Amino acid sequence: xxHFSRLKIFSIFFLILIGFIYFIPNFLNSGTxxxxxxxxxxxxxxxxxxxxxxxxxSKPLFKEKLELKSFDLRKKLRAERLDYENFKINNQEIFxxxxxxxxxxxxxxxxSNDINQKLNExxxxxxxxxxxxxxxxxxxxxxxxxxxxxxMEQSLExxxxxxxxxxxxxxxxxxxxxxxxxxxxxxVKNPKKIKDIIGTTAKLTFKFLANNDADPNSFDKLQSKNNxxxxxxxxKLALSGEHLTDAQPGFDNxxxxxxxxxxxxxFGSKKFAYATKNNIxxxxxxxxxxxxxSAPVVRDVIATGNGQISGNFSVDEANNLAIVxxxxxxxxxxxxxxxxxVGPDLGKESIDKGVVSxxxxxVLVILYIFLNYKVFGLFANVSLLINLILLLxxxxxxxxxxxxxxxxxxxxxxxxxxxxxxxxxxxIKEELNIEQNIIIAFDNGYKKVLTTLLDxxxxxxxxxxxxxxxxxxxxxxxxxxxxxxxxxxxxxTFVFGRLLVSIYVRSKKDKELKI
Amino acid sequence: xxxxxKEKISFLKHYKKFYFFxxxxxxVSIFSYxxxxxxxxxxxxGGTIIEMQFNDSLSSSKIRSSLIELNLGDVKVKEFGxxxxxxxxxxxxxxxxxxxxxxxxxxxKKLNNNINFRRVEMVxxxxxxxxxxxxxxxxxxxxxxxxxYIWLRFEWQFSLGAILALCHDVFLTLGxxxxxxxxxxxxxxxxxxxxxxYSMNDTVVIYDRIRENLKRDSEIDLTNLINNSVNxxxxxxxxxxxxxxxxxxxxxxxxxxxxxxxxxxxIWGVIIGTYSxxxxxxxxxxxxxxxxxxxxxxxxxx
Numbered sequence: 098x099x100h101f102s103r104l105k106i107f108s109i110f111f112l113i114l115i116g117f118i119y120f121i122p123n124f125l126n127s128g129t130x131x132x133x134x135x136x137x138x139x140x141x142x143x144x145x146x147x148x149x150x151x152x153x154x155s156k157p158l159f160k161e162k163l164e165l166k167s168f169d170l171r172k173k174l175r176a177e178r179l180d181y182e183n184f185k186i187n188n189q190e191i192f193x194x195x196x197x198x199x200x201x202x203x204x205x206x207x208x209s210n211d212i213n214q215k216l217n218e219x220x221x222x223x224x225x226x227x228x229x230x231x232x233x234x235x236x237x238x239x240x241x242x243x244x245x246x247x248x249m250e251q252s253l254e255x256x257x258x259x260x261x262x263x264x265x266x267x268x269x270x271x272x273x274x275x276x277x278x279x280x281x282x283x284x285v286k287n288p289k290k291i292k293d294i295i296g297t298t299a300k301l302t303f304k305f306l307a308n309n310d311a312d313p314n315s316f317d318k319l320q321s322k323n324n325x326x327x328x329x330x331x332x333k334l335a336l337s338g339e340h341l342t343d344a345q346p347g348f349d350n351x352x353x354x355x356x357x358x359x360x361x362x363x364f365g366s367k368k369f370a371y372a373t374k375n376n377i378x379x380x381x382x383x384x385x386x387x388x389x390x391s392a393p394v395v396r397d398v399i400a401t402g403n404g405q406i407s408g409n410f411s412v413d414e415a416n417n418l419a420i421v422x423x424x425x426x427x428x429x430x431x432x433x434x435x436x437x438x439v440g441p442d443l444g445k446e447s448i449d450k451g452v453v454s455x456x457x458x459x460v461l462v463i464l465y466i467f468l469n470y471k472v473f474g475l476f477a478n479v480s481l482l483i484n485l486i487l488l489l490x491x492x493x494x495x496x497x498x499x500x501x502x503x504x505x506x507x508x509x510x511x512x513x514x515x516x517x518x519x520x521x522x523x524x525i526k527e528e529l530n531i532e533q534n535i536i537i538a539f540d541n542g543y544k545k546v547l548t549t550l551l552d553x554x555x556x557x558x559x560x561x562x563x564x565x566x567x568x569x570x571x572x573x574x575x576x577x578x579x580x581x582x583x584x585x586x587x588x589x590t591f592v593f594g595r596l597l598v599s600i601y602v603r604s605k606k607d608k609e610l611k612i
Numbered sequence: 613x614x615x616x617x618k619e620k621i622s623f624l625k626h627y628k629k630f631y632f633f634x635x636x637x638x639x640v641s642i643f644s645y646x647x648x649x650x651x652x653x654x655x656x657x658g659g660t661i662i663e664m665q666f667n668d669s670l671s672s673s674k675i676r677s678s679l680i681e682l683n684l685g686d687v688k689v690k691e692f693g694x695x696x697x698x699x700x701x702x703x704x705x706x707x708x709x710x711x712x713x714x715x716x717x718x719x720x721k722k723l724n725n726n727i728n729f730r731r732v733e734m735v736x737x738x739x740x741x742x743x744x745x746x747x748x749x750x751x752x753x754x755x756x757x758x759x760x761y762i763w764l765r766f767e768w769q770f771s772l773g774a775i776l777a778l779c780h781d782v783f784l785t786l787g788x789x790x791x792x793x794x795x796x797x798x799x800x801x802x803x804x805x806x807x808x809x810y811s812m813n814d815t816v817v818i819y820d821r822i823r824e825n826l827k828r829d830s831e832i833d834l835t836n837l838i839n840n841s842v843n844x845x846x847x848x849x850x851x852x853x854x855x856x857x858x859x860x861x862x863x864x865x866x867x868x869x870x871x872x873x874x875x876x877x878x879i880w881g882v883i884i885g886t887y888s889x890x891x892x893x894x895x896x897x898x899x900x901x902x903x904x905x906x907x908x909x910x911x912x913x914x
Contacts, residue, residue, distance in 0.1 A: 152738070287712075287713070289709050289713050432707045433734075433736075434736035434739050435734065435736060436733065437734075438732040438733070439730070442728070443731055446868065447870065450867050451868075454863045454866035454867040458859035458861075458862030459859075461859070461862060462859055465855060465858060469851065502799055502871075505867065505875065508859050508860075509860065509863075509878065511859045512855045512858065512860065513810070513813075513855075515851075515855040515856075516856075519848050520852075526847075549817055549820040549821075552765055556761060556809055556812040556813055557809035557812070557813050559754060559758055559761060560758075560806060560808055563753050563754040567746045567750040568750070569798075571798075572799065572801070579806065579809075
């Protein structure tokens, strides 16, 4: 155990040298040409920033799709002259009653491709059940999954473009699970603006206000933006926001307020021109997310496809509205289910305190070890220092994120890494008591302690792995430093430390040696 | 220097007393856990916490009463580091974009002070439920994996002994948090898992020695053998605990407020982990009566 071939010695020092090369740039302010440019990535809790977890609520989307489907279905049933009764629709299902004689026909319709589209070899859009006279139709599981997946992909893209427009520094926006989006915004101290623009679905529609003598079933009552007024808005759509090609914030000098100017595509322009031409004098409600933003009177035909939304906006509101309209509507509303924001000053303070406690902990530990083991303690302490360097180097190389619990993990590693040394030295002490030959005693000590060392550290590694796989954010950072720390400490004590000891012991030859 | 480790200490002689002592501690912990419960942080309960820093020193009760007027549900405020920095724990949680900024502006108006929101964490009900679940799973999965590993490497008696000692440590840690009332959050789960790893590490070192001695000597009385093993590994057990504690104490006193609970859990865990390896895990091998014949089995069948 005390013999090292030249190649081995060379490899050990080579590894440590590589460690140094990756360790040093972490303490340089500017990059150099001869060292790698990587630095350990600081978690949001250390560099400051905002973490948001969003959830896509697909239920309204399912309902919307089901309503469209029911519309098609009724049309088809009428076209086929198939009588039905009690047509009902709830959040997930369509129900209606039919005559017995129509069952075969209905089955044919419900299996036809224009009502129930084939998704692949074996799956279809709808699943249905006919119990006696009652028909129950709903979307198949696989189709719901597909809707969900599409909504998720779209939402992700829209959220990305909205956040990009705000000019945030290096945001991370990724999907998490089936229906969640994780956003990390380094350096953002107050995420209000971000929350504003992702909390808006931005579903824009234009509908005329109902005339006074209109049928109560033909209009909905909608609130104004600030809930101060209620409007009777026709159910019939004049134009939907999909036809928007651009939206920009602007200023209306006449009313002295911020506005949003928009442009429509050619189809939208035509439709808008047609709608305004036939309704001059009526009020057109501009509706965003089921709230009436404004309801101006149509004074003339609008044929250019350009329009203006006014609604007593502040400059910020107009800016945000332009961004969300430009990026398009989210397919489904989203809500923020978790937020963690740390200011940059607190992050800085955490780093400073972490470093101070690391230094103090380190000094206490090396003093204690030196007092206990003298020369050999010195070797253990050098190993410990190399351990810290390698630990940080590996964290840098694997691009792990260093978090506040991660720093605690490093300090904990300082305490625990000594364990390997203590185990070895105590064992050698025992061996020295029974064995005359010093070299053999040292050799036996290292040999006998290896299984213990592995067994003991593997159990801690198990804990670290479990933490990594089930933990989130900062906890993951802790698990990574703990796991890497165990591995580097085994190397520095059992390999590097052994090398130092072997050089020393062999230089002493047969003289008295005490640990 | 006199070597205090030269004298053999008979750890096993009084093991029943220590079991009785531990039984009381575990009972008290479980009792407190079920009556007083844990002071669950927002990670597991949902809610909002805000670390706020004021220009001037203020009292927490004044901040609390101002916050209560805002209808945020249950409100707790405590000093956090110095008398200008406070931690507000609010029952209400909301993803609305105005939620936090409105709290800030109305608090600034009411207290007539500039406030810096240094840290804001909001956890919705769905997430807190998930975090609780994953927290419990994490500890259980780790225990099962270790049980399996020890069983693989040792006899079942060791495996069972180690796990019982670990459960002892976990109960006592939960009990300490329940009795003292420190906030129990995600990082405490991380601390508990680390304690589990550490205590296991300690136990394995002693068990390893017991196994080695069992192989070497099949004549000696089991009580003596275990006692010798504990004594032989004692210097290592104590020195490692001391170095780990030194590092942890540095975090506790200098690492800042956020790491206080975390480092407390670890300090407590190292102490009881060391205690349980010596006084709980080792005598269990005696109780479970591990097999004595460790010579290689020679296959004699023709």
